[in-house]
Amino acid sequence: MKFIDEYQDSRLAKGLADQIARRSTRSIRLMEFCGGHTHAILRYGIRQLVPARVELRSGPGCPVCVTATADLDKAIALARLPGVIVTTFGDMMRVPGSASSLQQAKAEGADVRIVYSALDAIEMARANPEKEVIFVGIGFETTAPTIAASILKARREETTNFRVLSLNKLTPPVMKALLDSGEIQLDGIICPGHVSVVIGSAPYAFIPRDYGVACAISGFEPLDILLSVDRLVEQVEGGTPGVEIAYSRGVTADGNRKARELMDEVFEVGDANWRGIGIVPDSGLALREEYGRFDAEKAFPVSLQPPREPQGCRCGDVIRGTTTPSDCELFGKLCTPERPVGPCMVSSEGACAAYHQYGYPDISQGFESKT
Amino acid sequence: MGDSILLAHGSGGRLSHELVEKTLLPFVANQELNKLDDSAVFEASGRLAFTIDSYVVNPIFFPGGDIGRLAVCGTVNDLAMSGAGPLYLSLAAIIEEGFLLSELEQVMRSIKEAAQEAGVSIIAGDTKVVNRGQADKLFITTSGVGTVSPGVDIAGANARAGDKVLLSGTVGDHGIAVMSQREGLEFSMSLESDCAPLNGLVAGMLEISPRIHCLRDPTRGGLATTLNELARQSEVGIIVEEVTIPVRGEVRAACDLLGLDPLYVANEGKLVAVVDPGDADSVLAEMKRSNYGRDAAIIGEVTSEHPGKVMIRTRLGPSRILDMLSGELLPRIC
Numbered sequence: 001m002k003f004i005d006e007y008q009d010s011r012l013a014k015g016l017a018d019q020i021a022r023r024s025t026r027s028i029r030l031m032e033f034c035g036g037h038t039h040a041i042l043r044y045g046i047r048q049l050v051p052a053r054v055e056l057r058s059g060p061g062c063p064v065c066v067t068a069t070a071d072l073d074k075a076i077a078l079a080r081l082p083g084v085i086v087t088t089f090g091d092m093m094r095v096p097g098s099a100s101s102l103q104q105a106k107a108e109g110a111d112v113r114i115v116y117s118a119l120d121a122i123e124m125a126r127a128n129p130e131k132e133v134i135f136v137g138i139g140f141e142t143t144a145p146t147i148a149a150s151i152l153k154a155r156r157e158e159t160t161n162f163r164v165l166s167l168n169k170l171t172p173p174v175m176k177a178l179l180d181s182g183e184i185q186l187d188g189i190i191c192p193g194h195v196s197v198v199i200g201s202a203p204y205a206f207i208p209r210d211y212g213v214a215c216a217i218s219g220f221e222p223l224d225i226l227l228s229v230d231r232l233v234e235q236v237e238g239g240t241p242g243v244e245i246a247y248s249r250g251v252t253a254d255g256n257r258k259a260r261e262l263m264d265e266v267f268e269v270g271d272a273n274w275r276g277i278g279i280v281p282d283s284g285l286a287l288r289e290e291y292g293r294f295d296a297e298k299a300f301p302v303s304l305q306p307p308r309e310p311q312g313c314r315c316g317d318v319i320r321g322t323t324t325p326s327d328c329e330l331f332g333k334l335c336t337p338e339r340p341v342g343p344c345m346v347s348s349e350g351a352c353a354a355y356h357q358y359g360y361p362d363i364s365q366g367f368e369s370k371t
Numbered sequence: 372m373g374d375s376i377l378l379a380h381g382s383g384g385r386l387s388h389e390l391v392e393k394t395l396l397p398f399v400a401n402q403e404l405n406k407l408d409d410s411a412v413f414e415a416s417g418r419l420a421f422t423i424d425s426y427v428v429n430p431i432f433f434p435g436g437d438i439g440r441l442a443v444c445g446t447v448n449d450l451a452m453s454g455a456g457p458l459y460l461s462l463a464a465i466i467e468e469g470f471l472l473s474e475l476e477q478v479m480r481s482i483k484e485a486a487q488e489a490g491v492s493i494i495a496g497d498t499k500v501v502n503r504g505q506a507d508k509l510f511i512t513t514s515g516v517g518t519v520s521p522g523v524d525i526a527g528a529n530a531r532a533g534d535k536v537l538l539s540g541t542v543g544d545h546g547i548a549v550m551s552q553r554e555g556l557e558f559s560m561s562l563e564s565d566c567a568p569l570n571g572l573v574a575g576m577l578e579i580s581p582r583i584h585c586l587r588d589p590t591r592g593g594l595a596t597t598l599n600e601l602a603r604q605s606e607v608g609i610i611v612e613e614v615t616i617p618v619r620g621e622v623r624a625a626c627d628l629l630g631l632d633p634l635y636v637a638n639e640g641k642l643v644a645v646v647d648p649g650d651a652d653s654v655l656a657e658m659k660r661s662n663y664g665r666d667a668a669i670i671g672e673v674t675s676e677h678p679g680k681v682m683i684r685t686r687l688g689p690s691r692i693l694d695m696l697s698g699e700l701l702p703r704i705c
C-alpha cells in the first residue's frame with residue numbers, strides 16, 4: 001500500500017510560496033470567505049509560508065456562525081413544542097442562543113437530533129408519523145439544493161409531517177454588504193469553492209468591476225489555497241482585478257444549472273438576518289408560496305423575547321472580518337471549545353475554533369522560530 | 372423476526388439459565404466458567420495488571436467488527452499497553468428487552484474468536500436484561516487481569532528527550548468505519564475497523580526491547596490526543612512529521628468529505644510506542660513483521676522543547692501545534 005505521495009506537496013508549496021514572495025511588493029489584505037479555508041490555512045501552516053505583508057483575514061463563510069441569535073432562539077422554541085422533533089447539523093447543537101441552546105433544550109427533554117442531510121430528516125419523519133419533524137436548514141448555496149430536493153421529495157411522497165425552518169443564506173449579496181459598509185479595506189477575496197460549484201464564477205463579476213477587488217475561487221486542498229493567493233497577489237500587484245477560477249476541478253462560469261433550478265423551484269430570494277451584520281437584502285432563501293405547507297415558521301408560529309447576544313463576544317466583528325479572534329478578550333480564556341461563548345468557537349468552520357485549535361499566531365510562530 | 376430477549380431472561384429463573392447455558396456459555400466455555408460458581412478462583416504470581424472498560428458503540432455491528440470483538444480487544448489492549456500479558460477477562464452484558472437472540476449469538480461468536488486470538492479466557496460473567504428504552508440494544512463491560520514481566524516499566528510519564536515515537540499502522544480506520552455505517556454514508560466497502568488484539572504485537576516488541584518507555588492505544592480522540600497525553604504526562608515536547616503518518620486513501624477521502632481530521636479519529640487496533648532511539652529501528656522491524664504492525668512507521672521524536680505540547684510539521688512544510696481533541700468530532704456543513 002502506498003500512503004504518502006505528499007512529499008511532493010512541500011516542494012510544490014515552496015515553489016508557490018517563493019513565487020508569491022517574488023510577486024508581492026506591498027502590504028495587501030485578502031479575505032478568505034470560507035471557514036473551511038481558514039481552517040486549512042491554519043492547519044497546514046499556509047500563514048507561515050506566505051509573506052507577512054500578505055494578510056489573510058477570515059470572513060463570514062461559516063453557516064453556524066452567521067445564524068442570528070433570533071433565528072437560533074426560534075429553533076430552540078420549536079424544539080420545546082410537544083410532539084416535535086427538531087433535526088439539525090451537529091455544530092448547531094452547542095451554539096448558545098439568548099437563554100439556552102439546542103443541546104440544553106435536549107437535556108431538558110426536547111427531542112433534538114443530529115442529521116447529516118435534510119434527506120435524513122425525511123426518513124425520520126417517515127419513521128415517526130405521529131411526530132412533526134422540523135429540519136433547521138442552515139448553510140449557503142451548497143446545502144440549499146439538497147434541502148430543496150428534500151422538500152420536493154416530501155411533496156412527491158406526501159410526507160405531511162416534515163417541515164423546514166429555512167435559514168439558508170446566499171454568498172454574493174453578503175460580500176456586497178461587506179464591501180458597501182466600507183468597514184474593512186480588502187484587496188482580494190478567496191471565494192468559496194463548494195458554493196461556486198453551484199453558482200459558478202459569474203455572480204462574483206461585480207466585485208472587481210464595481211469595487212476593484214480581486215477574486216479567486218479556491219478549492220480546499222492546501223495547494224489550491226496557495227495557488228489562489230498567488231493569483232490574487234498577481235491581480236492586485238498588476239492592477240488587473242478579475243475573477244479567476246483556481247479550482248478548475250469543480251467550477252465553471254455558470255456553475256451547476258440543475259442544482260440552481262432545484263433551488264429556484266422551491267425557494268425565493270428574500271432578506272436574511274446575519275449575525276453581526278443584520279438584515280442583508282436579498283441574501284436569504286424563503287420557501288415559495290406553493291411550498292408553504294412545508295414551512296416550519298408558518299406551521300408553528302412561536303413568539304419570542306427580543307434576542308440577547310452573548311456578553312463580550314465579538315463574533316459579529318470576526319464574521320465581518322474587522323477583528324481577528326485573538327483580539328477578542330475572551331478568546332482562549334473565558335471562551336474555549338469546551339465552554340464556547342459564541343458560535344465562532346463552536347463550529348468546526350468557525351474562525352475562533354480554528355485559531356484556538358491551531359495555536360495561531362503566538363504559539364505556532366514562537367515554536368516555528370526555534371525549529 | 373427471530374426470537375428476542377425478554378425481561379424474563381434476566382429474572383434469574385428458568386429462562387435466565389437457558390440463556391446462559393444455551394446462548395452464552397457455549398461460546399466462551401472453559402473449566403473455570405463452566406463451574407458457574409460465584410467467583411472464579413485462579414493462580415497468579417508476580418506483578419499483575421488489572422483494568423476495566425465499558426463498550427456502548429452504536430451501531431453494534433460495523434464493518435470489520437462488532438461490540439463483542441471491541442469489548443475483548445479493548446480490554447486486552449489496555450493490559451498490553453501496560454506491558455502486561457493478558458490472562459483472564461470478566462464480561463458483563465446489559466441487554467435491552469427485545470434484542471434479537473440471533474444477534475446476541477453473533478456477538479458471542481465474535482467474543483469467542485477475539486478471545487481465542489488474544490489467548491485469554493473469560494472466567495467470570497454476568498447478564499442483566501433491562502426494559503426497552505433503558506439501554507441501547509447491548510452494553511458490554513469487560514475487565515481483565517494480566518502479568519507484567521520483571522524489568523518491564525511502561526508508563527505515560529516515561530518518555531525522555533531524544534526518544535523516537537513509533538506508530539503501528541494507519542490511523543482513523545475504526546472511527547470512519549463506524550461513522551460510515553451509522554450515518555449510512557456510502558463509502559468504499561473496503562473500509563473496515565482495525566479492531567484487533569495487540570498483545571501479540573506488544574509481546575514481540577518487548578522481546579526486542581524490554582525497556583520500551585511508553586505504549587498507548589490511540590482510541591477515542593485519536594492519535595493527536597494520545598500524543599498530547601504522553602507529552603503532558605512525561606512533561607516533554609513531541610514533534611511529528613505529518614507525511615510519515617500512514618492514512619488509508621479511503622479514510623482520507625471520507626475525512627475530506629466530512630471535514631474531519633484523521634489524526635483525531637478513533638482507532639481500535641493501533642498503538643503508539645515511545646522507545647529509546649537506539650532501539651527504534653529494531654523495534655520498528657519487529658513491528659513490521661507482525662500482522663497488526665505491517666504499516667508501522669517512526670513518526671516523530673521526543674524533545675525537551677515546548678514541554679507538554681505536540682508540534683506537527685505539516686505536509687506543506689511549516690510546523691504548528693497539534694492540540695488535543697476538544698469538543699466532539701462532527702462533520703462539517705459546507
Ligand code: SF4
Pocket residue numbers: 312313314315316318325328329330331332335336340341342343344345346352
Ligand atoms: S473568542 Fe469566543 S467570545 Fe470571542 S469572538 Fe470568538 S466566539 Fe465570541
